[in-house]
Every structure is written in C-alpha cells, then in structure tokens.
Amino acid sequence: MTSQNDAFVAFEHVQKSYDGVSLVVKDLNLSIGKGEFLTMLGPSGSGKTTCLMMLAGFETATHGEIRLDGKPINQVPPHKRGIGMVFQNYALFPHMTVGENLAFPLEVRGMGKDERETKVKRALDMVQMGNFINRRPAQLSGGQQQRIALARALVFDPKLVLMDEPLGALDKQLREHMQFEIKHLHETLGITVVYVTHDQGEALTMSDRVAVFNDGRIQQLAPPADLYERPENSFVAQFIGENNKLPGVIEELTGDKALVRLATGELIDATAVNAKEKGGKTLVSIRPERVEFKAEMMPEGAHMIDAEVREIIYMGDILRVVLRVAGADGFVMKMRNTLGQTRLDPGQKIKVGWHPQDARALDPM
Amino acid sequence: MAEASTELLTTADGRPLKEALAIAQSRAKRRAFLLVLPLLLFVLLTFLIPIGYMLKRSVEHDGFARSAPALVEWFEANPGFDYANPPEEAYAALVKDLTFMQTEKLTGLSGTRINYTVPGTISLFKAGARAAKDLQAPYKEALLAVDAEWARPALWRGMEAASSKFTTEFYKVGTDNKLGDNGWERGGDKDRIYLYLFFKTFLVSGIITVICLLLAFPVAHLLAVLPMSRSSLLMILVLLPFWTSLLVRTTSWIALLQEQGILNDLLVWLGVVGDDNRIAAMYNMTGTIVAMTHVLLPFMILPLYSVMRVIPPSYARAARSLGATSWTTFRRVYLPQTLPGIAAGSLLVFILAVGYYITPALVGGADGQLISNLISFHMTKSNWSLAAALAAMLLAAILLLYWLYDRLIGIDRLKLG
Numbered sequence: 075m076t077s078q079n080d081a082f083v084a085f086e087h088v089q090k091s092y093d094g095v096s097l098v099v100k101d102l103n104l105s106i107g108k109g110e111f112l113t114m115l116g117p118s119g120s121g122k123t124t125c126l127m128m129l130a131g132f133e134t135a136t137h138g139e140i141r142l143d144g145k146p147i148n149q150v151p152p153h154k155r156g157i158g159m160v161f162q163n164y165a166l167f168p169h170m171t172v173g174e175n176l177a178f179p180l181e182v183r184g185m186g187k188d189e190r191e192t193k194v195k196r197a198l199d200m201v202q203m204g205n206f207i208n209r210r211p212a213q214l215s216g217g218q219q220q221r222i223a224l225a226r227a228l229v230f231d232p233k234l235v236l237m238d239e240p241l242g243a244l245d246k247q248l249r250e251h252m253q254f255e256i257k258h259l260h261e262t263l264g265i266t267v268v269y270v271t272h273d274q275g276e277a278l279t280m281s282d283r284v285a286v287f288n289d290g291r292i293q294q295l296a297p298p299a300d301l302y303e304r305p306e307n308s309f310v311a312q313f314i315g316e317n318n319k320l321p322g323v324i325e326e327l328t329g330d331k332a333l334v335r336l337a338t339g340e341l342i343d344a345t346a347v348n349a350k351e352k353g354g355k356t357l358v359s360i361r362p363e364r365v366e367f368k369a370e371m372m373p374e375g376a377h378m379i380d381a382e383v384r385e386i387i388y389m390g391d392i393l394r395v396v397l398r399v400a401g402a403d404g405f406v407m408k409m410r411n412t413l414g415q416t417r418l419d420p421g422q423k424i425k426v427g428w429h430p431q432d433a434r435a436l437d438p439m
Numbered sequence: 440m441a442e443a444s445t446e447l448l449t450t451a452d453g454r455p456l457k458e459a460l461a462i463a464q465s466r467a468k469r470r471a472f473l474l475v476l477p478l479l480l481f482v483l484l485t486f487l488i489p490i491g492y493m494l495k496r497s498v499e500h501d502g503f504a505r506s507a508p509a510l511v512e513w514f515e516a517n518p519g520f521d522y523a524n525p526p527e528e529a530y531a532a533l534v535k536d537l538t539f540m541q542t543e544k545l546t547g548l549s550g551t552r553i554n555y556t557v558p559g560t561i562s563l564f565k566a567g568a569r570a571a572k573d574l575q576a577p578y579k580e581a582l583l584a585v586d587a588e589w590a591r592p593a594l595w596r597g598m599e600a601a602s603s604k605f606t607t608e609f610y611k612v613g614t615d616n617k618l619g620d621n622g623w624e625r626g627g628d629k630d631r632i633y634l635y636l637f638f639k640t641f642l643v644s645g646i647i648t649v650i651c652l653l654l655a656f657p658v659a660h661l662l663a664v665l666p667m668s669r670s671s672l673l674m675i676l677v678l679l680p681f682w683t684s685l686l687v688r689t690t691s692w693i694a695l696l697q698e699q700g701i702l703n704d705l706l707v708w709l710g711v712v713g714d715d716n717r718i719a720a721m722y723n724m725t726g727t728i729v730a731m732t733h734v735l736l737p738f739m740i741l742p743l744y745s746v747m748r749v750i751p752p753s754y755a756r757a758a759r760s761l762g763a764t765s766w767t768t769f770r771r772v773y774l775p776q777t778l779p780g781i782a783a784g785s786l787l788v789f790i791l792a793v794g795y796y797i798t799p800a801l802v803g804g805a806d807g808q809l810i811s812n813l814i815s816f817h818m819t820k821s822n823w824s825l826a827a828a829l830a831a832m833l834l835a836a837i838l839l840l841y842w843l844y845d846r847l848i849g850i851d852r853l854k855l856g
Contacts (some may be wrong), residue, residue: 132756152759165757169775178771180762230762 088138112296116287156226166211196413197229343430364432379425443515502552503601506545507536522592537571609828644792722804739784746780755853
C-alpha cells in the first residue's frame with residue numbers, strides 16, 4: 075500500500091527479546107500509511123502487544139528501527155512521541171473528574187485554561203459525553219469510560235492513536251456499537267490508528283488492513299476481504315473465521331490450478347497458494363459458506379465428492395450442516411435459511427463441491 | 440412498579456414482608472452474633488474496661504475525702520472561706536481528722552492525695568497526725584506550733600479541693616499548672632515538664648513518621664512492581680523485624696550505635712572521627728529516633744504496599760502517553776493514588792510512636808525519654824491518678840488525630856493491608 079519511504083509509521087527489522095534467550099518479535103517489517111486503520115491481530119503471546127508497546131515507547135526494541143513520520147523514535151521517550159493511546163482497562167485516572175482527565179494532556183503541554191476548556195468540551199461532544207464532565211470515572215459504566223478514554227486519547231490532536239484491545243471488557247452489543255463509533259471517528263478525524271485485538275470479527279469489520287501475528291512474525295498483511303477469502307497460509311486460514319481442512323497430496327499442477335488427491339482417494343479442485351510442488355503434501359482450506367451441494371450451482375467440470383449428513387444445527391439465519399467427508403467427521407457447510415431451501419436430514423447421502431478459487435491448497439501444518 | 444411501592448408488600452400468607460424477612464434472618468443473625476461473642480467479651484475485658492477504669496482514675500481519688508470526714512463537713516458548710524486565715528473551727532476539724540487518720544492508718548493515703556497538688560505534704564501530714572492526739576485548744580496555735588506550713592493558703596485550697604471525690608486537678612497538674620497560694624497558676628519554666636514532653640513526643644513521632652515514609656515509599660513500590668518470586672524474598676526481609684524480639688532488636692542497635700559500638704569503632708578505624716570524638720548516637724534522642732524508625736518501618740511499608748499493589752501500571756503508561764514527564768506522572772497520577780496508603784501508614788506509625796515505651800526507655804538515655812516513659816514513672820511511684828490523667832490526655836490527642844484524619848481523608852479509605 076505504501077512504500078517504506080513515505081510510510082507514516084515504519085518498523086524495520088525490529089526484534090524484541092525480554093530474556094535474551096528467545097525472541098518475542100522476530101524481524102518485523104511493517105509500514106503504515108497516513109490515515110490508515112491497521113489492526114494487529116493474533117493469539118495472546120504472538121507479539122502484537124509488544125509491537126504496540128514498542129511503538130508507544132514503553133518497550134525498547136532489541137534491534138531494528140521504528141520511525142514515525144520519517145523520524146527514528148527508538149530513543150524518544152514516550153511523553154515526547156505525541157501518540158494517543160487507549161488501554162484495555164481504560165486507565166482513566168480515578169482521582170480526577172472526567173474533565174480533569176481530559177485536561178491532563180493539555181495541561182502538561184502548558185496550554186492555557188480557555189483553550190483547554192474549549193478542547194475538552196469539543197472532545198467530549200465528539201463522543202457524546204458532554205454532560206459527564208464533572209463525574210468521576212467510577213461513576214461511569216464501562217461503555218462510558220471507554221468513550222472518555224477515547225476522548226482523552228484524541229483531545230490533544232495526536233496524528234497517531236494506538237488502541238490496545240480497547241473493547242475487550244465490553245459486552246457484545248456495546249462492543250459492536252463502539253466498533254462503529256471508533257471507525258466513524260477515524261474517518262472524520264483522518265487520524266492513523268493502530269489497533270490491537272484478538273477478536274477477528276473486530277479486526278475484519280474495522281480495519282483497512284490487518285496484520286495477522288503469530289509466533290513473533292506477521293503471517294499475513296492484507297485488507298480484510300483478502301485475508302478472509304485468500305489466506306496465504308494455514309495459520310491465517312485457521313485463525314480467521316471458520317474453515318474446513320482437507321489434507322491431501324498434489325496430483326496435478328497447472329499454473330495455480332491444483333488437483334488434490336485426498337487420503338481416501340478422491341480428487342478435489344483447489345488453488346495452489348504456497349504448495350507449489352507436484353506430489354507435495356498440502357492442506358486444502360474451504361470456507362463453510364462456500365461449500366455447495368447442488369450440482370447446478372457448480373462450474374462445469376468441477377469435482378464433487380461424497381458426503382454424509384451427520385447433524386444439522388439450526389442457527390436462525392443459517393443452518394449449520396456437519397458432514398462426514400473423506401472419512402472424517404466435522405466438515406461444516408453453511409446453508410442460508412431461505413424460503414425454498416432444500417431440507418437435509420441426518421444420515422442423508424449427498425455430494426459436495428466448491429469453486430476451485432474457494433479451495434486453497436496451503437502448507438501442511 | 441410505582442403502585443407496588445405505595446402499598447405494604449406482604450408474603451403469600453398475608454404477613455408483612457418486612458416482618459417475614461426479619462424472622463427469616465434472625466437465626467442467621469443470632470449465629471453470627473454467637474461467633475463474635477468471644478471476641479466481644481475479650482475486647483470488653485481486656486480493653487474497654489481497663490480504659491474506662493483508667494479514665495475514672497484520672498478524675499477520681501477519695502484518699503482525702505475518706506480520711507477527713509470532719510473537714511469535708513466543714514468545707515461543705517463554709518464555702519469560700521478565707522484561705523489565708525482559716526478560722527479556729529477549721530483547725531479543730533483538721534486536728535480531729537489528723538487524730539482519726541493516725542488511728543485508722545490513713546495518713547499516707549491522704550498525704551499522697553494532697554501531695555499531688557501541693558508537693559511536700561506527705562511528711563507534713565505524717566508529723567501532724569503523730570502530734571494530733573496531744574494537741575489542746577486553741578487548735579490553730581497548737582498546730583502551727585507543730586509546723587507553720589499548716590497555715591499555707593495553697594494547702595487549704597488543696598484540702599478543700601480534695602474533700603470531693605471527683606476532681607479535674609490531675610489534668611491541671613498534667614498540663615503544667617501549679618496550685619499556689621492564690622489558686623491555680625501556670626507553672627514556672629522549670630516546672631513545665633508535661634506539656635514540653637507532650638510536645639516533644641509529638642515532634643519526635645512526627646519526625647519518625649516522615650523518616651519512615653521516606654524510607655518505606657521506595658521499598659513498597661519495589662515490592663509492588665517486582666515479579667512475585669523476588670518480591671516475596673524482599674517481603675521476608677521487611678517482615679523479619681516482626682519475627683525478632685523487640686528487646687533483641689533494640690539491644691542490637693545499642694551494640695551498633697553506642698560510643699564503644701561497631702559504627703564508632705569503624706569510623707575511628709577509618710579515621711573519619713577521632714578516638715576522643717566519638718559520635719554519641721545512643722542514649723539520646725538520636726538513638727530513640729533511629730531505633731524507633733527501624734521498629735516501626737514495617738507498619739509504614741505494609742499499608743503502602745497494599746495500596747500500590749493494586750494500582751495498575753497502565754495509569755503511569757497512560758500519563759506518559761498523554762505527554763507527562765516521569766516526574767509529573769509520579770506527582771499527578773501515582774502519588775495521589777497512594778494517598779490512602781500514605782495516610783494509613785502515617786497514622787499507624789504516628790500513633791504507635793506516640794505511645795511507644797520500651798525503645799525510648801532502653802536507648803533514650805535522659806534526653807530521649809517520651810511521655811509514655813513519664814507515665815510509666817508515675818505508675819511505678821504509685822501516682823496512679825496523675826499517670827491516668829496523662830494517659831487520658833494522650834488518648835484524647837490520638838482520638839483528635841483520628842477525627843482529623845476522618846474529616847480530611849475518610850476512615851473508609853484507610854487501607855492497612
């Protein structure tokens with residue numbers, strides 16, 4: 075998206091070790107464009123929070139360079155970086171009122187009282203919390219505290235805002251609402267946001283790009299749709315969304331079209347991603363909603379294989395069908411619950427298939 | 440909802456809900472009360488009753504009232520008589536009472552009572568009582584012939600005041616007032632020992648509290664931020680003084696700090712001080728402060744630690760990310776949040792220091808004695824009432840402090856661990 079040179083935030087060969095024995099972050103290269111909403115997604119211990127802490131200045135990189143707006147910031151203390159930050163537990167100062175909390179960053183910058191009041195009021199209005207200026211954080215609900223924390227991180231007009239699992243402590247409904255609000259603020263203010271979460275749904279709905287972390291490395295850096303539809307390796311395929319995995323051996327390879335023979339001898343179509351060798355082992359990943367069981371929906375010449383319905387779970391908008399495919403249980407197909415949808419029953423024998431581009435032949439795990 | 444709240448709620452069988460709830464809970468309440476009953480009795484017997492008895496002792500002394508019935512009667516009948524020149528009847532009653540004291544062996548008791556306010560009267564009473572049965576009227580001249588001291592107005596004032604069982608005189612003495620010939624007056628500079636010692640005790644306790652706070656703050660912070668394994672090791676070091684006998688610790692300080700002690704030997708050996716110029720750090724106020732600071736330090740560390748432990752590091756990080764320097768972060772964000780711990784620790788250390796007895800007694804020498812040592816002195820001299828009055832004043836001062844603390848910070852914010 076952006077080249078290393080005009081990136082707003084750049085990590086270059088950054089490594090981090092806490093104990094001198096193992097690396098928590100291994101050779102991180104990442105550039106974030108101005109105004110971008112980038113999410114660092116990964117399981118706990120994957121190094122995403124460490125990266126955020128290095129960017130904020132609370133951890134020092136063991137090796138490599140971090141640049142903000144073209145200037146190296148490795149040696150810049152956190153209070154001089156001018157980066158807004160939202161914490162998971164909000165970190166609102168309990169002994170100050172909402173107004174004092176918001177005025178704090180302005181006060182330490184030596185701003186006059188009038189200007190401070192104007193800015194605090196503007197920031198509170200931005201998150202629809204104007205009436206709460208004299209409350210204490212303890213008198214606010216979780217969602218309200220989150221809004222105040224957001225307003226406090228934005229009140230001094232930082233160019234970059236970091237968010238460390240800011241919605242982790244909220245309930246589902248409030249979380250979804252706040253996702254929308256944060257996204258909206260990002261768009262209106264034109265700020266750059268680096269967002270850390272382990273919730274893939276959050277990452278997909280909010281981000282311009284998502285960096286999937288695992289084992290101290292970025293596994294894939296891509297816009298949400300690419301990440302979901304075109305995972306580049308088995309970890310990403312498995313970590314993002316639900317997916318069916320079929321292990322097999324590559325039988326034929328023409329361009330990126332692959333024909334994979336499963337352990338039970340059946341042949342399936344797939345797109346070769348990072349299994350580029352004929353005769354090599356592979357893991358084919360297919361999203362449950364892309365599985366078809368009606369022959370008329372399939373492209374011509376595409377392979378279909380036998381399946382047996384084991385269980386049907388009614389989920390309202392969709393039906394989750396658990397199938398036995400290629401000798402293994404647990405293959406999932408999602409059917410839309412439409413008016414004329416074909417009814418399946420447990421024990422029923424059907425044939426399933428998919429478009430070759432929806433099945434991705436990845437590295438064996 | 441609004442309708443339901445206006446009428447009385449009842450249970451299914453029509454009983455008022457409040458009553459039913461009280462019955463349902465009474466059993467549990469009874470059991471809970473029985474559980475705390477032993478503690479309640481213990482506190483009552485060992486704490487409340489002795490304190491109540493002490494307070495009573497500080498305003499009550501019947502030593503003279505009991506031994507001088509004739510004078511008590513005469514004082515009652517003649518209020519506001521001329522102290523400088525009491526009439527013959529007064530002397531007659533006095534001689535009658537002195538005879539009574541001699542036969543009933545009450546001379547010491549009544550003399551001691553008067554001695555509280557008019558020093559030097561015990562021997563006067565003893566001599567007077569011995570001579571009383573041989574005295575003939577006119578009694579005034581006869582008694583004055585035994586000892587002219589009997590005419591002292593201060594003595595008559597003292598006896599009149601002591602003829603009542605209850606008195607505030609011990610408090611007057613305890614605040615450096617003196618019963619003179621013209622009534623109560625402020626004591627001369629030489630006599631102002633109690634208030635001076637109260638002041639000194641509070642000053643020294645304040646100094647010890649401040650030193651404890653300065654020493655404990657970094658240690659408590661370290662305890663709160665270190666990883667568990669290392670912080671528990673440090674915690675053992677903090678608690679170690681608790682597990683050692685107070686006497687052993689104090690004696691160790693004597694061994695360390697006395698003039699022929701380890702510190703001085705080391706300094707002399709290093710040539711920092713001359714052999715004839717050794718530092719006097721023991722048996723004076725310095726010794727008291729050093730040893731008491733050591734003894735009381737854990738009482739400051741523990742409340743501080745308990746408060747600091749629950750302050751998430753994200754507050755400091757948030758402050759830093761918002762642009763505050765580390766000093767501003769400490770002053771504006773961290774320190775205010777440790778206030779309940781600072782207040783609790785200071786209150787605890789100060790109150791303990793104010794009442795501390797054994798350490799100043801052992802290492803204080805002449806200069807390092809505190810008010811509790813004086814209370815103890817009066818107790819050993821059987822001046823129970825004066826000791827009780829001084830102790831009650833100390834208690835009142837501490838309660839005042841506690842009240843101030845509640846007004847300024849709030850007792851509910853007290854965190855002791």
